[in-house]
Amino acid sequence: MEVRDLHPWPGTTEEATAIQDRLRPLLDLDSPGPAAPRTVAGLDVSYAGDGGDAEARLAAAAVVLDAATLEVVEESVAVGTAAFPYVPGLFAFRELPALVEALRALKTAPDVLVCDGYGVAHPRRFGLACHLGVLTDLPSFGIAKTPFVGTYERPGEERGSTSPLRDGGEVVGRVLRTRTGVKPVFVSAGHRISLDAACRLTLALTPEYRLPETTRRADRLSRDALAAAPRGT
DNA sequence: GCGACAG
DNA sequence: ATCTTGTCGC
Secondary structure (H helix, E strand, O other): OOOOOOOOOOOOHHHHHHHHHHHHHHOOOOOOOOOOOOEEEEEEEEEOOOOOOOOOEEEEEEEEEEOOOOOEEEEEEEEEEOOOOOOOOOOHHHHHHHHHHHHHOOOOOOOEEEEEOOOOOOOOOOOHHHHHHHHHOOOEEEEEOOOOOOEOOOOOOOOOOEEEEEEOOEEEEEEEOOOOOOOOEEEEEEEOOOHHHHHHHHHHOOOOOOOOHHHHHHHHHHHHHHHHOOOOO
16 A cells, blocks of 8 residues: 655654654544444554664564454564654654555555554644554554553443543543453544544454454564564565 | 653 | 563453
């Protein structure tokens, strides 16, 4: 599938934040999103050794699932190097090159992108899910495992319970319980999809575990790819 | 100024 | 993200 180019690439944190500020106006945060997506792509990245280092070896995976049956439709992996040091708020720049490479290798574009991290629930309202949304122009949202920005109340214990994630006086996401009695996940819209649609899809993708099948499948694929490529393949 | 801080 | 033992529970 087609993905917009990444240049200019930032060399400093100042340049990186400038890029986020320049791309943010391109976001579509009003579209409701696909009513019934046929395919959904899960994205995730695994690291070798200390994943906090700059230039750490990594593998990015994109796994496309049939939204109805959750069966794998297509897979893609790209082994590479962390393209930026880990800086909260600039996290996307670490994995973007490898993720884009994995996406470009897909034969057909999925209907939605499910990212491992945040969308607009970000200091400058431009997390990884927003960035990938703009680069692909596909509906995209993020599912994070731990809090980042904003405040929230603990949602009910039942699967499906939610509570708004607020930051700076606005709702930037939703804390969603995907499994009864299990720690919730943090969902935020990225591009061309509503928070409601993102949460509905998240529940549809989590029939058994806390994390969606999309990210679980991508996590395993990226991990296996790293193990299978001891050097640079 | 001092912590906190997606993965 | 990754490094790790034991432990509680279905």
